[in-house]
Amino acid sequence: MTENRVLVVEDDVQQRELVVSILQQEGYQVVSADSVEAAIVQIKQQAFQAILSDWKLGSLSGLELLRYVRRNQPVMGFVMVTAYGTIAHAVQAVQEGADDYLSKPFQRQALLLALQKALNCAKLREQNQSLNQQLANRTALVGMVGDAPCMQNVFERIQRVSDTRATVLISGESGTGKELAARALHQHSSRSHGPFVAVNCGAIPETLAEAELFGAEKGAYTGAEQRRVGKFEAAQGGTLFLDEIAELSPAMQSRLLRVLQENSVVRLGGHSEIPLDVRVIAASHQDLAQAVSDGRFREDLYYRLNVVPLRMPPLRERGEDIPTLIDYFCKLHAKRHGVAMPTLSQAAMRAALDYNWPGNVRELGNKIERFVLLQDDQELISGLQGSSSALPFSLPAQGIDWDALEKHCLAEALARHNNNRTRAAAFLRMSYKTFLYRLEKYQLV
Numbered sequence: 001m002t003e004n005r006v007l008v009v010e011d012d013v014q015q016r017e018l019v020v021s022i023l024q025q026e027g028y029q030v031v032s033a034d035s036v037e038a039a040i041v042q043i044k045q046q047a048f049q050a051i052l053s054d055w056k057l058g059s060l061s062g063l064e065l066l067r068y069v070r071r072n073q074p075v076m077g078f079v080m081v082t083a084y085g086t087i088a089h090a091v092q093a094v095q096e097g098a099d100d101y102l103s104k105p106f107q108r109q110a111l112l113l114a115l116q117k118a119l120n121c122a123k124l125r126e127q128n129q130s131l132n133q134q135l136a137n138r139t140a141l142v143g144m145v146g147d148a149p150c151m152q153n154v155f156e157r158i159q160r161v162s163d164t165r166a167t168v169l170i171s172g173e174s175g176t177g178k179e180l181a182a183r184a185l186h187q188h189s190s191r192s193h194g195p196f197v198a199v200n201c202g203a204i205p206e207t208l209a210e211a212e213l214f215g216a217e218k219g220a221y222t223g224a225e226q227r228r229v230g231k232f233e234a235a236q237g238g239t240l241f242l243d244e245i246a247e248l249s250p251a252m253q254s255r256l257l258r259v260l261q262e263n264s265v266v267r268l269g270g271h272s273e274i275p276l277d278v279r280v281i282a283a284s285h286q287d288l289a290q291a292v293s294d295g296r297f298r299e300d301l302y303y304r305l306n307v308v309p310l311r312m313p314p315l316r317e318r319g320e321d322i323p324t325l326i327d328y329f330c331k332l333h334a335k336r337h338g339v340a341m342p343t344l345s346q347a348a349m350r351a352a353l354d355y356n357w358p359g360n361v362r363e364l365g366n367k368i369e370r371f372v373l374l375q376d377d378q379e380l381i382s383g384l385q386g387s388s389s390a391l392p393f394s395l396p397a398q399g400i401d402w403d404a405l406e407k408h409c410l411a412e413a414l415a416r417h418n419n420n421r422t423r424a425a426a427f428l429r430m431s432y433k434t435f436l437y438r439l440e441k442y443q444l445v
């Protein structure tokens, strides 16, 4: 906000002039209006940071003006001036979004304080709006949908480390967006103009793995009729994404470790070292730490890769993102296939929220694509009901203390959502009212 322009709305000429002159003496830019209609004309013509309005204004009231402002200019500060003894009006004004109220007659100091409070509130709302905008841009920028706090943490980490050369190890179940995260890391780095090369380590035949990754000179192995450039070299100046890293054989693991340590590569059958300028990102849907404990993955390579760990949360841990993702995929696939955007029935949305999504975002994207093409709600619902009641855990043989479990679930839902009750209630698929009732029952409020 560059300057503080205030609109004073008052139908009593004397009172209006008095307020205008006090505010002008304080350095405010002041415009005045004598009715709700005149005030709305002014608001449409120029920007104000705050409005100071009388309650009683001819045939309309300041409340109507307040409602108009909150609908059309939600950021603007608002002070309601009420007649002496009409506290009910003041209460109603604050309930409907006024930042403060003043009871007539008021002192100069009270007027200035109330106006300052409204201006501060407006400033906070403006900052909030711009932060939300930044957040929305950020989400759009990385091409990943996710409002849940756990996804916001992922975005934050991506932003923080994208422009470094630090190796990132992305973990997460299949379909949680590991490759998308790797692409986001690349896109947000200064290497974005360079190549992004993705290799699925599980899909390369063992015998060809070395040549595929590190390259081979002509005649290095049977069938090598010409020089072959490996994936590391192909990613020069850019990013190499090694997916399913746990699938590499022990021999390949040690070669990879050497390349990473030396930051250079020697082609199979070659002699000269080729210096590398490659950022490496690895991913695995298997628990790599477990693979190390089981002796299937080299510990030193694990630590070399796991400089920055990035965990992609499974979809069932971020149920609040399901409606947004459904909307995103409906739009995406409707556009892609040139068909009308369908709407989900409430029953289908319910089924989607109750479903366990073992295939995560990929499965959701596929199911929604089919829905967009077939536009068959029932088909979608029946595809979601198969495992909808399956819980991600089973009860212990000795039984459970139900109250302790319920209390634990409520507390954990709150903790996971930074004490945001609306999100915690949605996470537990509970109405807000039911959630509050249960919090009170367990004295968690």
Ligand SMILES: Nc1ncnc2c1ncn2[C@@H]1O[C@H](COP(=O)(O)OP(=O)(O)OP(=O)(O)O)[C@@H](O)[C@H]1O
Pocket: 143, 144, 145, 146, 172, 173, 174, 175, 176, 177, 178, 179, 180, 181, 243, 285, 361, 362, 365
């Ligand atoms: N947060 C998200 N927002 C939008 N689309 C997403 C998101 N996460 C994943 N997707 C989409 O879901 C699909 C699967 O994502 P991706 O291939 O990145 O998952 P993955 O974890 O690498 O899977 P896998 O382990 O099976 O290789 C892709 O089409 C991707 O675009």
